[in-house]
Amino acid sequence: MCTVCGCGTGEEAVHSHDGHAAPGYRPVAGGALHFGLGPAGAHVGGMSQDRLVQVERDILGKNNGYAERNRKLLAGHDVLALNLVSSPGSGKTTLLTHTIERMRDELPIAVIEGDQQTSFDADRIRATGAPAIQINTGKGCHLDAHMVGHALEQLPPLDHGLLLIENVGNLVCPAAFDLGEAHKVAILSVTEGEDKPLKYPDMFHAASLMLLNKIDLLPHVRFDVEQCIEYARRVNPAIEVILLSAQSGEGMEAWLDWIRRERQARAVRQRALRHVSGHSRTGDQAA
Amino acid sequence: MHEMSLVHGVLDILEDSARKQGFARVKTVWLEIGALAGVDPEAIRFCFDAVTRDTLADGAELDIIPVPGQAWCMQCCQAVTIAARTQPCPRCGGYRLQVTGGEEMRVRELQVEPI
Numbered sequence: 001m002c003t004v005c006g007c008g009t010g011e012e013a014v015h016s017h018d019g020h021a022a023p024g025y026r027p028v029a030g031g032a033l034h035f036g037l038g039p040a041g042a043h044v045g046g047m048s049q050d051r052l053v054q055v056e057r058d059i060l061g062k063n064n065g066y067a068e069r070n071r072k073l074l075a076g077h078d079v080l081a082l083n084l085v086s087s088p089g090s091g092k093t094t095l096l097t098h099t100i101e102r103m104r105d106e107l108p109i110a111v112i113e114g115d116q117q118t119s120f121d122a123d124r125i126r127a128t129g130a131p132a133i134q135i136n137t138g139k140g141c142h143l144d145a146h147m148v149g150h151a152l153e154q155l156p157p158l159d160h161g162l163l164l165i166e167n168v169g170n171l172v173c174p175a176a177f178d179l180g181e182a183h184k185v186a187i188l189s190v191t192e193g194e195d196k197p198l199k200y201p202d203m204f205h206a207a208s209l210m211l212l213n214k215i216d217l218l219p220h221v222r223f224d225v226e227q228c229i230e231y232a233r234r235v236n237p238a239i240e241v242i243l244l245s246a247q248s249g250e251g252m253e254a255w256l257d258w259i260r261r262e263r264q265a266r267a268v269r270q271r272a273l274r275h276v277s278g279h280s281r282t283g284d285q286a287a
Numbered sequence: 288m289h290e291m292s293l294v295h296g297v298l299d300i301l302e303d304s305a306r307k308q309g310f311a312r313v314k315t316v317w318l319e320i321g322a323l324a325g326v327d328p329e330a331i332r333f334c335f336d337a338v339t340r341d342t343l344a345d346g347a348e349l350d351i352i353p354v355p356g357q358a359w360c361m362q363c364c365q366a367v368t369i370a371a372r373t374q375p376c377p378r379c380g381g382y383r384l385q386v387t388g389g390e391e392m393r394v395r396e397l398q399v400e401p402i
Binding site: 050051052053054055056057058059060061062063140141142144172173175176177198201202205233234235237 | 289292293296297299300304308310314318323324325326361371372373375382383384385386391392393394395396397398399400401
């Protein structure tokens with residue numbers, strides 16, 4: 001069984017160790033040929049003497065390690081973190097500013113903004129009064145957990161609050177990178193076409209919630225809402241969907257309720273965890 | 288093009304392994320890439336050559352081992368193989384699928400030259 005992911009039945013693809021083999025022997029004194037002087041210290045027919053090193057390491061392991069650290073830090077401060085992903089121009093920043101305006105009296109909110117260049121978005125967030133850190137990825141096409149960890153160091157304390165991470169506008173790459181968030185939220189605007197979930201399935205698979213934004217424009221565009229939801233559920237049967245317009249305010253309350261529900265569910269989980277760990281500590285003492 | 292970041296992740300793993308296991312050069316890298324990992328093996332190959340230039344893996348051969356996509360069909364109560372997330376269950380044609388495998392990206396093994 002694989003020691004990394006626990007899979008037991010993965011197909012063993014055959015790979016050859018031939019074809020690029022260095023000569024498996026070295027001449028030694030006395031005209032003999034020694035087959036055991038290579039790096040492996042042994043000779044196996046068909047194998048070169050170069051050593052084979054079992055690695056079995058996840059390429060995203062480093063990112064996932066940082067993500068776990070962020071997740072622990074956020075849990076320690078009872079912060080709900082959401083990673084907002086979409087294509088450029090879906091209305092993420094407008095959604096964020098309106099979310100902050102409606103919720104800022106309820107709980108502390110901070111924003112991490114990811115863009116290749118400029119601090120335009122962070123400036124728009126700061127204009128609402130909420131703290132915002134801009135990450136410029138330069139040539140990068142996504143935020144990673146390491147960048148977010150550094151951004152967290154810069155943010156003021158956010159106990160019992162909400163952290164909104166606006167990822168780089170890109171429906172492909174951010175899907176692969178866990179930032180330590182509780183959920184990815186995919187935002188799709190009705191000006192983009194209902195087939196996006198099938199064109200970019202990894203993102204809609206990774207998201208827990210799809211926000212269909214700009215529904216005030218539905219009378220003016222050809223966009224089949226039902227078809228879009230059906231496509232999204234093809235790649236993610238469990239995805240939740242909320243229709244809204246950040247601009248007109250329609251549906252915003254459903255989105256805010258979703259955040260409130262997630263915060264409550266989180267608090268219940270945390271209490272249950274503390275309860276369980278309290279019991280196990282008592283058990284340890286008894287033993 | 289997050290393949291570039293991923294290949295930097297591969298290089299990190301190679302350099303870390305070289306320190307821990309004491310080798311100087313990498314000659315072959317076996318990489319497992321799942322069908323549902325969301326990466327293009329050709330892009331990985333392209334980035335690998337660029338990223339490993341002038342490193343311990345300069346000129347190394349990259350052998351990508353494809354891992355098939357696995358899912359559990361909630362309709363059929365059966366494990367099935369799918370080639371893409373957008374594919375229906377090959378048995379019932381439904382989309383009630385829970386992906387169970389084929390999302391991995393992993394450095395499996397290296398052929399190395401000692402110091």
